[in-house]
Amino acid sequence: MGDKTNVMVDPSVITIDNISTRMPPYDAKNVSKSTDNLYALVDMGSNGIRFSISDLSPPTSRLLPCIYRDRAAISLYDALHSSLPGSKEFFFDADTISRVSAHLAAFKRTCTSFGVLERNIAVFATEAMRTALNREDMTKAIKEKSGLDVDILSPQVENGEGDTYWIKSAVSARSMPFGAAKMTALLKAGDIHDIRNDLRSRFHETFQGLCGSFPKLQHLVENEGVTIYLCGGGFRGFGSMLMHTDPINPYPIPSIAGYKVSGKRFQQTKEMLQVNKKEKEKIYGMSKRRREQFPAIVEVVEGLISTVPNIKEVIFCGGGNREGVLYLKLPQEAQATHPLLLFPSIFNTNTDIDKNNNNNNNNNNNNNKNKHQQVNTNQLAKILASALPTDHPATKIFTHEILIYIVSHIWDNMANVSNLNAARALHAPISGTIAGMPGLTHDTIAILSLTMCARWENDLGKVDRGVWERSNQLKPNHRIFLYSMDRDNNQVYIIRTPGIYHLPCPCFVLPCFSYNLVRFFSILFNFNPIQSNPLSCIALHQM
Incomplete structure (x- = not known):
């Protein structure tokens, strides 16, 4: 065995x-x-x-x-x-x-x-x-x-992760003969009870070893609960079935990578078996072969459920061995970099990462020139964060990395028609230019999609409006978006339907391209009309 x-x-x-x-x-x-x-x-x-x-x-x-x-x-x-x-x-x-x-x-x-x-x-x-x-x-x-x-x-390498923590994890890892194809063959040929007992015994032994090696895991079991990350075709097949039956229907994000479910919903294995048995149409993300293997996949999932107590949530991952091998090749500083910090902006801004890269590759004269042409997005993100209500739980969804992405891309495609930009912004994280980016869960994708769409006033057609509404359901109680203001307005509003909150901080305006197309930022910490006559300004809305 x-x-x-x-x-x-x-x-x-x-x-x-x-x-x-x-x-x-x-x-x-x-x-x-x-x-x-x-x-x-x-x-x-x-x-x-x-x-x-x-x-x-x-x-x-x-x-x-x-x-x-x-x-x-x-x-x-x-x-x-x-x-x-x-x-x-x-x-x-x-x-x-x-x-x-x-x-x-x-x-x-x-x-x-x-x-x-x-x-x-x-x-x-x-x-x-x-x-x-x-x-x-x-x-x-x-x-x-x-x-x-x-x-x-x-x-051990096949089951591992990265760096020194990966080595410790790899030592605790166990290879078990319960892949989807092998498990299907075992169920056809053997006694289901013996196979089930063997599977759960191995799972239990391995999990106890992990708890011994990583005390924090035991702490999570006894307190807030365990988050499980699953990769591999069989587990992704189970995730595709959960997505097919998701209460948000039709589900707005096509990729299984980053799909998240609660521990309670993850345990609905009997319901998923019934769907697999009765559904005659094609289930997105599942081949005919995966449908045939689904009972075996469920056996493994149920073994996991019986082993890991207090499952808080489960996140399905899109990566595999190839991504793992490439990741291991990267230096540690690259491995630790948040993906959202790495997408280049059309506007001439820079992060600390860009600044370091410039210092390594450009001469001093170019660096001095860049100081005048570029604005550090970390500074802008801090200003944007200061405008959010500190006492509202929705503020927590806007991490520093998300704010960096927003200020880096808020002026992309300024020359295009606004309603085209709204649709483009809505779909970019879902199925467009940044879809499939590693390290993002579906709720983060929804935040990026809705926020950048709102920057273009949510000017959507009927088809895209459905995607917008279902994306909103991924974060039903956390709706804070950027919204485009009239160019002559110099206000920052924090709005919550049906009322308007007071201003939480001094107003500011982030103008972008002036009419002569010179790229620059001008940040005004006052209530006076802006002098640079920008094409647009930014306001914060909470809905």
């Missing part, structure tokens, strides 16, 4: 002991041309083979921007357990080896066309390759056709 492969003595296996040398960190100082920042990864998973090329150019490397993505629908798990004539258990047949090696050879050609350095191409495999008895035949064929070597991830 379980993955008993002796990975510690196999030189082709990446473990927590050798990962720093087998997967060296990314170093921007060693880059001589832009394509040196490109990294290509192949994830040979049990249910499919995924290919990607990502650009780690600073300062946006933390976003792991992907410039190419593909998938080969080859199940290595099914290949190892095929019932076709001539097949052998835990052996890849010749056809599977040929198909896999052909796909990798094609991807190698794609990498060459993008200019990816050969040393920046990595192929790694997980459980199916670890357990295959003829994996050398597979790796040899891949090497011959593509010139690429295949690394095997140990269970």
Whole structure:
């Protein structure tokens, strides 16, 4: 039972002991041309083979921007357990080896066309390759056709996170034979009660070990509750079913990444089984194969529920092994950077990150010039924060990073028609230019979407109005938005339907482009009409 492969003595296996040398960190100082920042990864998973090329150019490397993505629908798990004539258990047949090696050879050609350095191409495999008895035949064929070597991830690395905390977590991690495909096969072949008892026993043992290694986890269990982050195709399938049946219907955000449910709703497994059984139409985010695996997925979810007491909330993650490998390559300061701080603005503003980058790459004359042309968004965010009512719980949703994003992008697309901008702003975090950004939950996405849309007076058509209303339901009791004022008005209002609150701080105006298109900020701490005749001003509204 379980993955008993002796990975510690196999030189082709990446473990927590050798990962720093087998997967060296990314170093921007060693880059001589832009394509040196490109990294290509192949994830040979049990249910499919995924290919990607990502650009780690600073300062946006933390976003792991992907410039190419593909998938080969080859199940290595099914290949190892095929019932076709001539097949052998835990052996890849010749056809599977040929198909896999052909796909990798094609991807190698794609990498060459993008200019990816050969040393920046990595192929790694997980459980199916670890357990295959003829994996050398597979790796040899891949090497011959593509010139690429295949690394095997140990269970601890596959289940891990990052930095020293990751190492401690990895030591406590356990690889268990309960993936969606394997669990489906077990349920078909074995005694459900024995399988269930084995699963829950392993879960319980692992969770107790985690509580022993991380005392804060035990504190959360006994107090405010545990937040669980789930990744992997099976768990995302369960999340897609929850999203399909969400009380907010139709649900406004398509991506499962960042979807959050309460612990109570996460435990509605019986209801989800009934939906999977009765729903005849396509369920968004779930393939036919996932629908067939859903009872097995629910068994794992119920095992998790029975193991972890006091589940506060569950967040479904979109990342996988490829994102984890890329993240591990980044320096710690890049790993710790909040994603919202990294999106460039059309307006000429800068954050501390931009300032440091300028200091490293520009001469002193350019730096002095930038001081006059740019305004530090951290200062503007503090001013914006001072306008929020300190005694209202809704104020807490506007974190420093969210305010940084707002002041950086509030004047984007000034030359466009306002109603187009309202729709563009509404959809940008949901399905547009910044959709899929790592590290954001759906409530944060809704805050960005609604706030930036309100900056353009919520000037939406009927179709977009429905998206706006359902996005509002994600944060029903926390509605504070930026709102565009008349250019001649120099007031900051804090409004709460049906009344108007007093001004919480001295009024200020943030004008942007003047009519001669010179980019500048002018912040006025008074009630006098502004002298620079800006195109627009900003007001705060609470609704």
